[in-house]
Amino acid sequence: MGDPDSSDENNESMTANPQLNRNGELTHLLSIEGLPASILWQILDTARSFVSIGEREVKKVPLLRGKSVFNLFFEASTRTRTTFEIAAKRLSADVINLNIATSSQNKGERLLDTVDNLAAMNADMFIVRHAQSGAAHFIARHVSPNIHVINAGDGRHEHPTQGLLDVFTIRHYKHDFSKLRVAIVGDVLHSRVARSQIHALSILGCPEIRAIGPRTLLPREIQGLGVHVYHDMHEGLKDVDVVTMLRLQNERMQGPLLPSPQEFFKNYGLTPEKLARARPDAIVLHPGPMNRGVEIDSSVADGTQSVILPQVTFGIAVRMAVMSILAGN
Amino acid sequence: MKILIHGGRVVDPTSGLDRIQDLCIAEGRIAAVGSIPDGFHPDRKINASGMIVCPGLVDLAVRLREPGYEHIATLESEMSAAVAGGVTSLACLPDTDPPLDEPGLVEMLKHRARQLNQARVYPLGALTQGLRGERLTEMAELTEAGCIAFTQADAPIVDTAVLLSALDYASTFGYQVWLRPQEHFLARNGVAHEGQVATRLGLGGIPVSAETIAIATVVNLMRNTEARVHLCRLSSAAGVAMVREARAQGLKLTCDISIHHLHLSEMDIGYYDSNCHLQPPLRGQRDRDALRAALLDGTIDALCSDHTPVDEDAKQLPFAESDAGATGLELLLPLALKWGDETGTPLAQTLARVTCDPARILGIDAGNLAIGRAADLCLFDAERYWKVDAQSLKSMGKNTPYFRMELRGRVCFTLVEGQVVYEL
Numbered sequence: 001m002g003d004p005d006s007s008d009e010n011n012e013s014m015t016a017n018p019q020l021n022r023n024g025e026l027t028h029l030l031s032i033e034g035l036p037a038s039i040l041w042q043i044l045d046t047a048r049s050f051v052s053i054g055e056r057e058v059k060k061v062p063l064l065r066g067k068s069v070f071n072l073f074f075e076a077s078t079r080t081r082t083t084f085e086i087a088a089k090r091l092s093a094d095v096i097n098l099n100i101a102t103s104s105q106n107k108g109e110r111l112l113d114t115v116d117n118l119a120a121m122n123a124d125m126f127i128v129r130h131a132q133s134g135a136a137h138f139i140a141r142h143v144s145p146n147i148h149v150i151n152a153g154d155g156r157h158e159h160p161t162q163g164l165l166d167v168f169t170i171r172h173y174k175h176d177f178s179k180l181r182v183a184i185v186g187d188v189l190h191s192r193v194a195r196s197q198i199h200a201l202s203i204l205g206c207p208e209i210r211a212i213g214p215r216t217l218l219p220r221e222i223q224g225l226g227v228h229v230y231h232d233m234h235e236g237l238k239d240v241d242v243v244t245m246l247r248l249q250n251e252r253m254q255g256p257l258l259p260s261p262q263e264f265f266k267n268y269g270l271t272p273e274k275l276a277r278a279r280p281d282a283i284v285l286h287p288g289p290m291n292r293g294v295e296i297d298s299s300v301a302d303g304t305q306s307v308i309l310p311q312v313t314f315g316i317a318v319r320m321a322v323m324s325i326l327a328g329n
Numbered sequence: 330m331k332i333l334i335h336g337g338r339v340v341d342p343t344s345g346l347d348r349i350q351d352l353c354i355a356e357g358r359i360a361a362v363g364s365i366p367d368g369f370h371p372d373r374k375i376n377a378s379g380m381i382v383c384p385g386l387v388d389l390a391v392r393l394r395e396p397g398y399e400h401i402a403t404l405e406s407e408m409s410a411a412v413a414g415g416v417t418s419l420a421c422l423p424d425t426d427p428p429l430d431e432p433g434l435v436e437m438l439k440h441r442a443r444q445l446n447q448a449r450v451y452p453l454g455a456l457t458q459g460l461r462g463e464r465l466t467e468m469a470e471l472t473e474a475g476c477i478a479f480t481q482a483d484a485p486i487v488d489t490a491v492l493l494s495a496l497d498y499a500s501t502f503g504y505q506v507w508l509r510p511q512e513h514f515l516a517r518n519g520v521a522h523e524g525q526v527a528t529r530l531g532l533g534g535i536p537v538s539a540e541t542i543a544i545a546t547v548v549n550l551m552r553n554t555e556a557r558v559h560l561c562r563l564s565s566a567a568g569v570a571m572v573r574e575a576r577a578q579g580l581k582l583t584c585d586i587s588i589h590h591l592h593l594s595e596m597d598i599g600y601y602d603s604n605c606h607l608q609p610p611l612r613g614q615r616d617r618d619a620l621r622a623a624l625l626d627g628t629i630d631a632l633c634s635d636h637t638p639v640d641e642d643a644k645q646l647p648f649a650e651s652d653a654g655a656t657g658l659e660l661l662l663p664l665a666l667k668w669g670d671e672t673g674t675p676l677a678q679t680l681a682r683v684t685c686d687p688a689r690i691l692g693i694d695a696g697n698l699a700i701g702r703a704a705d706l707c708l709f710d711a712e713r714y715w716k717v718d719a720q721s722l723k724s725m726g727k728n729t730p731y732f733r734m735e736l737r738g739r740v741c742f743t744l745v746e747g748q749v750v751y752e753l
Contacts, residue, residue, distance in 0.1 A: 017600075018600055111646070130647065132648070133530055133647070133648065134649070137601050154531070154647075155532075155647075156531035157531030192531060219527075219534075220523055220536075225529070
């Protein structure tokens with residue numbers, strides 16, 4: 001950064017794919033978009049081999065021994081941070097958790113300063129969550145090449161490890177993406193989970209992805225991502241193999257986007273009746289944390305078609321796989 | 330001081346003149362074009378062979394950043410950037426700190442600019458006090474102090490009744506009102522065009538309707554007033570179509586676009602390039618194509634630099650947190666030429682969009698090579714390539730989407746009032 005040439009390089013990198021090195025290998029995980037299918041399969045296959053580690057008596061492998069992984073959370077999160085922490089620890093890394101409260105406009109300055117300081121502590125990996133879309137890209141552009149950045153959710157852009165664990169879960173239950181119909185329901189507009197899952201599914205060859213929700217919660221150009229748009233949930237769920245319910249943030253439950261959580265539940269809450277429109281063997285995903293009675297009925301969340309808890313378990317394996325691949329294993 | 334500029338290709342966009350010939354300057358004015366008058370003994374001869382000799386450029390949107398933002402750019406730095414870009418007259422925006430809403434501030438600015446003896450500065454006065462969109466400024470006083478029109482810069486007038494009063498009041502005295510059409514509420518959470526790229530990158534979108542609604546408001550208010558309105562920096566095809574229609578109905582409406590919207594689209598944001606964080610946002614490729622065509626057919630009167638130097642630190646942030654804006658004064662000419670080349674526009678017409686056309690909007694006698702008028706000239710080498718980088722730019726603002734690009738057309742001499750104020 002002090003180097004006058006670095007800004008020039010940064011400018012060039014604005015158009016090059018920032019997460020792959022010159023050999024096409026993964027050097028950061030910032031978004032699913034732009035990744036080749038081969039890398040997604042590599043992550044999924046690696047993750048599969050890690051699932052069993054969690055079931056063992058001694059839940060550790062030495063793949064990241066001696067490495068420092070910094071959990072850099074500019075936005076509050078317990079669940080995601082914890083799963084990254086567990087994943088890193090199972091790989092024998094040293095994990096440092098930093099919850100950096102985002103305050104005022106100085107946020108940005110603090111962001112670069114924080115990153116520089118942590119880099120100076122010889123960090124090997126940054127797990128970054130930030131309220132602004134593109135924050136992980138921004139940090140990845142500024143760190144030296146030996147530091148790997150994993151995006152743990154940036155604004156409403158992407159949450160790539162969540163997208164990966166979603167497709168890992170789908171693959172686990174459905175085996176093959178080439179004949180699947182997948183429906184993503186709810187607040188797609190503000191959802192980084194939705195974007196990552198949509199990209200992951202299309203890269204892996206899923207032929208039909210549907211986005212279901214009211215117009216206020218769907219991006220206007222969503223068809224550009226290759227999805228079919230439905231506003232009627234009964235229609236949208238017909239014959240699907242997978243239903244992903246998105247979390248509706250509290251602050252969006254009433255106001256200009258939606259009249260009330262009750263009305264949202266009436267139209268888009270996943271009830272047994274609505275789920276019956278899907279294929280009988282359809283599975284139900286949710287990135288968590290759930291709002292029972294807002295986007296999902298308890299009987300569905302706890303029902304036989306729900307794979308919400310396995311998602312969490314698989315999430316650790318997927319995050320281990322990503323870290324292990326980034327570390328060069 | 331008498332200067333002979335010889336051997337240059339003299340292009341006067343006003344008259345359409347385009348021929349290799351000599352140009353004589355005496356006492357700050359153009360004394361002759363073509364034949365050298367008897368008894369003309371120049372003190373200096375400028376060999377302009379291989380160069381284009383044209384009127385100095387007129388830029389309708391420049392932020393000089395003084396007063397108040399001297400850490401971003403100074404009058405000295407930006408005035409030298411202006412003449413390095415061949416710009417000899419510029420309109421500067423009032424969104425300084427404090428804003429240009431008092432005659433004293435305007436006089437001070439004009440005074441300081443005059444002392445620098447470079448480009449001519451035409452301040453745009455604030456339309457409302459503090460640019461807050463509530464109370465009108467003292468427009469008569471501000472006009473006496475040197476303001477040539479009134480504007481809100483990028484600040485909104487949320488209350489349409491205030492906008493109507495502002496137009497009514499200004500039109501009473503024949504003052505021009507310049508507005509950048511953008512509906513406040515539709516735009517306030519956005520940082521990029523509401524389109525494919527913002528959807529993919531998860532950036533807050535500014536819909537085209539933010540622009541068209543604002544234009545519709547202005548056009549409707551204009552019907553009941555005698556207002557003369559200039560719309561600044563259009564961004565969309567739909568916006569241009571509305572302007573075309575309003576003009577066909579006889580409304581006194583003019584408009585401009587920036588060098589950024591002439592060549593770039595939302596796609597140029599790439600992976601969150603904060604240099605492409607601009608206001609209004611870069612829109613779709615069809616919008617860009619419509620703007621390019623409208624500049625050609627004259628629906629869009631002028632091309633401006635929208636020169637906005639930004640603090641380097643303010644760009645080193647995630648896209649949405651970065652400051653909008655880019656440097657532009659030194660890019661205006663090469664980017665106009667680029668557009669002219671790509672569209673096959675005759676050079677005189679290309680230059681008209683950055684000389685006589687903006688001069689007409691400003692209501693100043695500039696942008697032509699008539700005998701007897703002040704010798705504000707730009708001499709440039711149209712074949713010379715140069716690289717846009719921190720070293721080549723005189724402006725303190727180094728951020729631009731065109732950074733590291735090779736552009737064609739380099740200013741070699743700039744003259745204001747017959748004096749060489751810039752020499753490459």
